[in-house]
Ligand SMILES: [Zn+2]
């Protein structure tokens with residue numbers, strides 16, 4: 001039985017849906033600490049993230065046990081914080097994985113969890129919330145919900161503006177997402193401004209020749225391609241492919257050396273592992289293959305850089 005009985009809820013306590021924060025009518029029977037407005041949100045949350053974290057939520061959402069000493073209490077609090085941090089990272093990684101796979105709808109509940117745990121742990125105005133806002137914005141853009149994406153990005157921008165300690169890496173990601181939002185809105189002037197900022201901050205954080213900087217070049221190249229400035233686009237695509245081929249060559253060399261060492265030391269065959277995650281490989285392939293874009297027929301007169309096209313390149 002997973003329908004909430006109103007008489008069993010303490011007076012004055014308001015139970016909210018995990019996904020939309022509307023008044024709840026159902027409860028997860030496995031953990032009994034998670035509530036939903038209806039079957040649709042319960043199923044969406046279960047498929048996205050709840051199945052993986054259901055039991056982990058119990059110690060976070062039940063009252064702390066009675067401790068005999070201050071030392072034990074502090075230890076209990078510390079453990080609670082560790083659990084929250086673990087869940088923040090776990091939900092973030094799961095949401096990111098869905099985004100890389102193009103499953104934007106499934107990414108939303110996981111990203112929302114990451115955001116809420118961050119709010120609980122760091123407060124409402126912490127810069128730690130920004131990565132979760134950016135994930136939610138990316139998922140919204142993928143679903144074609146530009147207004148929603150704009151809201152998340154405004155929150156992220158406001159948080160960054162208020163914070164004095166925001167890292168270059170986060171500022172770079174923020175500008176990249178703002179750039180993509182403006183591409184989706186066909187406001188290329190503004191998109192170029194944000195992507196230039198993205199490249200600047202990514203260069204400060206990682207250097208001009210890093211794969212994390214290449215994403216900015218790539219999206220900028222797409223804009224110039226859409227505007228039929230093919231020579232500028234060509235230069236930028238070439239830059240992206242150079243960065244990636246250099247990176248992949250270096251990785252290959254390191255792995256070749258590791259393989260030789262492993263055979264020497266352990267006397268067994270090295271597994272065919274590239275050392276790159278699936279998503280890094282897919283990004284690499286995309287980037288190295290990107291110059292072929294320039295050999296396609298140039299865009300038709302008035303053809304906008306569509307949302308889907310912008311999003312295809314979103315992962316970089
Ligand atoms: Zn709901």
Ligand SMILES: [Zn+2]
Pocket residue numbers: 028029030031032033034050054055
């Ligand atoms: Zn549960």
